Amino acid sequence: MVAQPDSDVLWARALTHAHNGSPALRGVSIGVREGEILAVSGPRGSGKTTLLRCLSGQFRPQEGEVWFNSTPVHTMGPLTRERLRRDRFGWIDPEPVLVPELTAWENAALPLMLRGTGRRAAKKTALEWLERLDIGGCARKRPYALLHSERQRVVVARALVGAPTVLFADEPTAPLHRAERAHVLRTLTTAARSHGITVVLATHDADTAELADRTVTLLDGRRVNTVHLPHPPEAEGRAACSLSV
Numbered sequence: 001m002v003a004q005p006d007s008d009v010l011w012a013r014a015l016t017h018a019h020n021g022s023p024a025l026r027g028v029s030i031g032v033r034e035g036e037i038l039a040v041s042g043p044r045g046s047g048k049t050t051l052l053r054c055l056s057g058q059f060r061p062q063e064g065e066v067w068f069n070s071t072p073v074h075t076m077g078p079l080t081r082e083r084l085r086r087d088r089f090g091w092i093d094p095e096p097v098l099v100p101e102l103t104a105w106e107n108a109a110l111p112l113m114l115r116g117t118g119r120r121a122a123k124k125t126a127l128e129w130l131e132r133l134d135i136g137g138c139a140r141k142r143p144y145a146l147l148h149s150e151r152q153r154v155v156v157a158r159a160l161v162g163a164p165t166v167l168f169a170d171e172p173t174a175p176l177h178r179a180e181r182a183h184v185l186r187t188l189t190t191a192a193r194s195h196g197i198t199v200v201l202a203t204h205d206a207d208t209a210e211l212a213d214r215t216v217t218l219l220d221g222r223r224v225n226t227v228h229l230p231h232p233p234e235a236e237g238r239a240a241c242s243l244s245v
């Protein structure tokens with residue numbers, strides 16, 4: 001067995017996975033450094049979502065290994081993986097899925113309340129995140145009364161509210177218009193950098209990948225190359241960030 005490098009918070013080797021016999025990943029190895037924003041790019045159907053689901057413990061890869069902070073994820077039972085996902089990982093889907101009976105702030109506060117944070121403290125943190133994402137005014141509305149783009153911002157707030165160690169974002173701005181996309185992505189990446197949150201971001205959008213430190217590209221379930229991008233200017237990074245989860 002090859003050892004996980006110390007600098008990698010997440011590390012996977014030779015991941016192979018198929019859906020109903022149809023191959024989605026064919027021997028993908030990847031390391032994600034602590035605090036890094038890593039874009040996973042590639043055309044539709046190249047295996048981005050499957051890779052993120054394997055890395056985050058949602059899928060158990062049919063072959064290969066996934067390690068999180070020197071702990072094997074691929075051999076964990078379902079309950080341990082669930083706990084890992086709840087306590088250490090955040091997830092953003094392309095489509096905003098919210099609990100319809102809860103208000104925006106209650107949806108955003110869910111990860112904190114599931115961990116046992118008191119309602120008042122959870123509400124305060126959730127409201128701060130909704131403000132940062134420019135939807136503070138929607139805090140008391142239920143999902144049916146929100147625009148699609150507002151719902152996606154609530155999903156982003158919910159993913160960040162618990163300060164996860166790793167945030168997995170699968171095409172997080174797909175439902176947004178171009179201007180909104182830039183704002184939400186900037187908030188997301190600035191928050192991640194200021195809090196040392198590692199981000200694995202699936203995208204087929206070059207603008208989105210530009211905000212990442214590094215891009216890994218998939219094609220037909222295989223890695224095809226890696227592009228290193230310069231760090232964004234300091235003004236977009238830690239120094240300018242006043243976020244405080």
Ligand SMILES: Nc1ncnc2c1ncn2[C@@H]1O[C@H](COP(=O)(O)OP(=O)(O)OP(=O)(O)O)[C@@H](O)[C@H]1O
Pocket residue numbers: 019020022023024042043044045046047048049050051204
């Ligand atoms: N639930 C499923 N059942 C059958 N095949 C699937 C399933 N999910 C994914 N696939 C197939 O696996 C391959 C990889 O899909 P995956 O969703 O991981 O790629 P992707 O790069 O995320 O694509 P997209 O950008 O469209 O989301 C594709 O050929 C896809 O059709």
